[in-house]
Amino acid sequence: MFQEMIQLYQSRSAFFQDLMLEHLQLSAISIVLALIAGLALGILIAQQDKFSIPVLGTINFIYTIPSIALFGLLLPFTGIGNKTAVIALTVYALLPVVRNTYAGLTNIDPVILEAGIGMGSTSWQLLWKVKLPLALPIIMAGVRNMVVMVIATCGIASFIGAGGLGVAIYRGITTNQYAMTYLGSFMIAGIALLCDILLGKVEKRITLRVNGKVPEKKKKRRIPS
Numbered sequence: 001m002f003q004e005m006i007q008l009y010q011s012r013s014a015f016f017q018d019l020m021l022e023h024l025q026l027s028a029i030s031i032v033l034a035l036i037a038g039l040a041l042g043i044l045i046a047q048q049d050k051f052s053i054p055v056l057g058t059i060n061f062i063y064t065i066p067s068i069a070l071f072g073l074l075l076p077f078t079g080i081g082n083k084t085a086v087i088a089l090t091v092y093a094l095l096p097v098v099r100n101t102y103a104g105l106t107n108i109d110p111v112i113l114e115a116g117i118g119m120g121s122t123s124w125q126l127l128w129k130v131k132l133p134l135a136l137p138i139i140m141a142g143v144r145n146m147v148v149m150v151i152a153t154c155g156i157a158s159f160i161g162a163g164g165l166g167v168a169i170y171r172g173i174t175t176n177q178y179a180m181t182y183l184g185s186f187m188i189a190g191i192a193l194l195c196d197i198l199l200g201k202v203e204k205r206i207t208l209r210v211n212g213k214v215p216e217k218k219k220k221r222r223i224p225s
């Protein structure tokens with residue numbers, strides 16, 4: 001099977017590369033929109049705690065809906081294609097960002113906040129200069145989970161007429177070409193894994209900086225003359 005997958009990719013490399021680019025485009029748009037909306041909502045409910053229960057409750061409810069069902073629910077309103085896929089992926093990706101942003105901003109040591117207030121910081125200065133930097137590692141953990149989830153879930157978008165690597169999976173299933181199904185699945189998994197590794201390194205560096213442990217650059221060894 002592995003040899004068949006290699007032969008299939010070599011014979012139809014342009015087809016798979018186009019699908020991969022479209023998959024990345026759909027995922028990137030959804031991730032950016034989810035980041036903007038998720039961070040805004042997370043900050044809002046952290047600053048105005050009375051909104052936290054209804055907002056988190058609504059997002060939790062949406063998250064319990066199976067992804068394929070969410071795609072189907074949007075079809076009567078937005079039709080088939082990439083537009084519906086982006087909307088569904090964005091909505092589905094909100095929970096990790098909103099929840100982690102809220103958790104990060106509301107679990108900061110009160111002593112640090114009192115010190116900031118004592119130095120004359122306004123609520124917005126306290127948010128941007130104290131709360132967000134300290135909450136960044138927790139927020140990044142949510143972003144990391146969200147990115148992997150969006151890339152993986154984007155594979156289902158082909159069932160509502162959208163593009164991406166899910167097209168290869170769908171065609172492989174409908175035409176009994178198992179090599180195409182496996183190849184499309186492994187490519188999605190590979191992209192998701194690569195993004196997770198890269199974001200994991202970013203998250204580690206942010207955590208070290210917040211904890212005051214900036215990694216030192218490796219010194220070059222001098223070769224004795």
